[in-house]
Amino acid sequence: MSDREDRQVLVVGTGLIGTSIGLALSAAGSQVWLSDRDPKACKVASERGAGDPLAGDAKPSLVVIAVPPRSVPVVAAEYLTLFPEATVTDAASVKTMPLTRLAEIAPNQLDRFVGGHPMAGREVAGPQAGRSDLFEDRLWVITPSESNEPATVDDVRWLARTCGSLVVELTPVEHDRAVALTSHVPQLLASVLAAQLTDADSGDVAVSGQGLRDVTRLADSVPELWAEILASNAPDVLAVLRRVTAELQQVAESLERVAQADYNRELPADFAPVREVLERGNQGRNALPDKHGGAAHDYDVIPVVVDDKPGELARLFAAAGEADVNLEDVRIEHTVGRLRAIIELDVDPTASPRLRKLLQESGWQIRG
């Protein structure tokens, strides 16, 4: 609400997210104050250039509460009271339950609170992991309500944009439903599947490939933080999880019937639910947005054999660069026990023949 050029921002909680916000705002020229209940974390963030430890003469017009979701209501209420002119926002990946609780404990100050969720993270935590560009080109969901003054919402939009993010406005209910489906339940499925590997025979796991790696990648996430996120979005996560488990139950019933049926060429008719799930899985993949926010593209895949040694990728991409073809995606598929790899290049179908021809002329081995 003050002039933004010399605005003062207070960041409460100097973990990965808070420190990254402090670094981005400091780099943009704002006066940033830092606070954390762990003075050491605050000191580390400050020494890294994220801002100055909160001092008595601080007059922040914007307070960013970057604490775990379940601490947001209490901490936000505290700072709404401490700075009665300031806009207060948060950075938690769940919006409804913290806001409901805040409405109970600070009902008269909600007009100055606008929820926020910068959609970026790393698998590492703490102020040491903070990066000034963590939010660049990421979505930053904000959840304004009708009780908010326009200038208050503008403060939070300014915060997101100054950190380099694209602002998306949703209601808290829309936000929580969306992330339950696209982030929280995927996290649970990845973790539960990866958990099965802990008890498995190492020989069983040895026959795994890239597919298992992809499905379980999210299982690398930090357990403490994710337990809190899942708990804070329990109703929405439950709604999606119940649909998933109901479908898995149907699949299990079909499998039971087929296990008891004679093993013939024809699948029993009551195996149809499994085929339908597989077909709907195909359709669901087509519903994913592509990188520019539109519907998914079909790219041509060019699989190229390269030796697994320094410089080979450089040679390949130099050759691809000559064709003036944009690479939409690249995957390295390593082969077990051998020192070469398949590089899969995704390119626009109209450009694909040109690139194939040029690579072949340059002596590259293209599979298929």
Add this chain to the structure above:
Amino acid sequence: MSDREDRQVLVVGTGLIGTSIGLALSAAGSQVWLSDRDPKACKVASERGAGDPLAGDAKPSLVVIAVPPRSVPVVAAEYLTLFPEATVTDAASVKTMPLTRLAEIAPNQLDRFVGGHPMAGREVAGPQAGRSDLFEDRLWVITPSESNEPATVDDVRWLARTCGSLVVELTPVEHDRAVALTSHVPQLLASVLAAQLTDADSGDVAVSGQGLRDVTRLADSVPELWAEILASNAPDVLAVLRRVTAELQQVAESLERVAQADYNRELPADFAPVREVLERGNQGRNALPDKHGGAAHDYDVIPVVVDDKPGELARLFAAAGEADVNLEDVRIEHTVGRLRAIIELDVDPTASPRLRKLLQESGWQIRG
């Protein structure tokens, strides 16, 4: 069992797998015969160079049954009878149930049957998709039994190696248990999760990122084939699926309890099962083999900002090549709505500082 240089091989079923085997063996100099109940598929495979349509004077010493799993027993029995001297193998991704059924219908000929599973595939099907190098550097599981003559097993090892694969010997039971865990249940979870996206609000799906993409990638698979694979391995798939659904059920119960509890800073104690699943998920990821078959590596990740236009990757990899550093993996993370991307380079920690320095000196923007 004959001299392998001039051996005759019959491939029954000229889909993706059969055609690829025919192409590989033909390229290696074998006389390959082809058969398919669809004469058109056989003709396409033959015209592509996979072999000659089966003729009356054919004398195959090895028959490869490359038909869907549920057709394997009947077709294998047919060819065991037709060529009473030949070794017969298959290429199905399930081993126990087809073998059990074959033992019922051709009990006296099992000594000449050795199960096989070349672990490669594509998302596309049919003889047009066949590639001579589909199996190169892939695992090819074979499942010999004590009733097999050593020479019979050698025939199948020869087949796998001639196609460029690494041979792994397992019992049918070991094989089916391993693929249920590492391939079949991951397929189901990916498909069921992706299926949820079909009914979702497009706005909900719009806030998704790379995580959802990775978890659901397997959902692109061909439904017909996968319905049969899952049905053919029903008991083992069920065993893993029941463990997964039991854990998801526990998670759901924890979520129900926490949804009813007061929303405070502290998580209720009975939310521990969720935290444990997340922790075991971390451990399970560490159990995955790395690309050379050993335990997983920790690589340093170097995130580099590049413009999303032709030639930029070439410039980056040329710079990386100068550092003489081997890239273990590469991921392109596109940003929504903007024309630049983050390229994540995975490199050995000992080489990482050198590469970072060189990239920075060359003017590349490294994040963090």
